[in-house]
Amino acid sequence: MAAQSQYEELARQLSAIGAVKRGLARILPAQCPSGSAAVLTLISRHGEMRMSKLAELLAVDMSVTSRHVAHVAERGWIERSPDPADKRSRILRLTPAGEDMLEDLNQRSIDALAHTLDDWSDDEVGELAVMLARLRHSFDCKHTRTSA
DSSP: OOOHHHHHHHHHHHHTHHHHHHHHHTTSOTTSOHHHHHHHHHHHHHOSEEHHHHHHHHTSOHHHHHHHHHHHHHTTSEEEEEETTEEEEEEEEEOHHHHHHHHHHHHHHHHHHHHHTTTSOHHHHHHHHHHHHHHHHHHHHHHHHHHO
């Protein structure tokens, strides 16, 4: 087990990760702010879903989710169809235009990371990716066990 001071430093570094997220948000096109990018990413990753599921994944309330969904729907990046199981609900899914926007967003992120980390070795970039994935997995596993 790591020493207390190591956990303290890790907590400091993780709280500072907001600067990295803000840097990546600056590369987003004006018509696709970070909330919209998150909607597109989550629908792509998890497939079509109801707005209530999207709100849960975004960890925001329904009013915020509704604004994000309206924004991306107005631009034609998602479609809202009646839910066959409950006609009062809507199913959200990416459109081809939404897939194109997501591809653009992904390429912007890749380019920004490649530029920012151009003095890192391939091994260092790979190690960071592996460790971040492991950290996320550990949180997912612990959260699943404690909420079950």
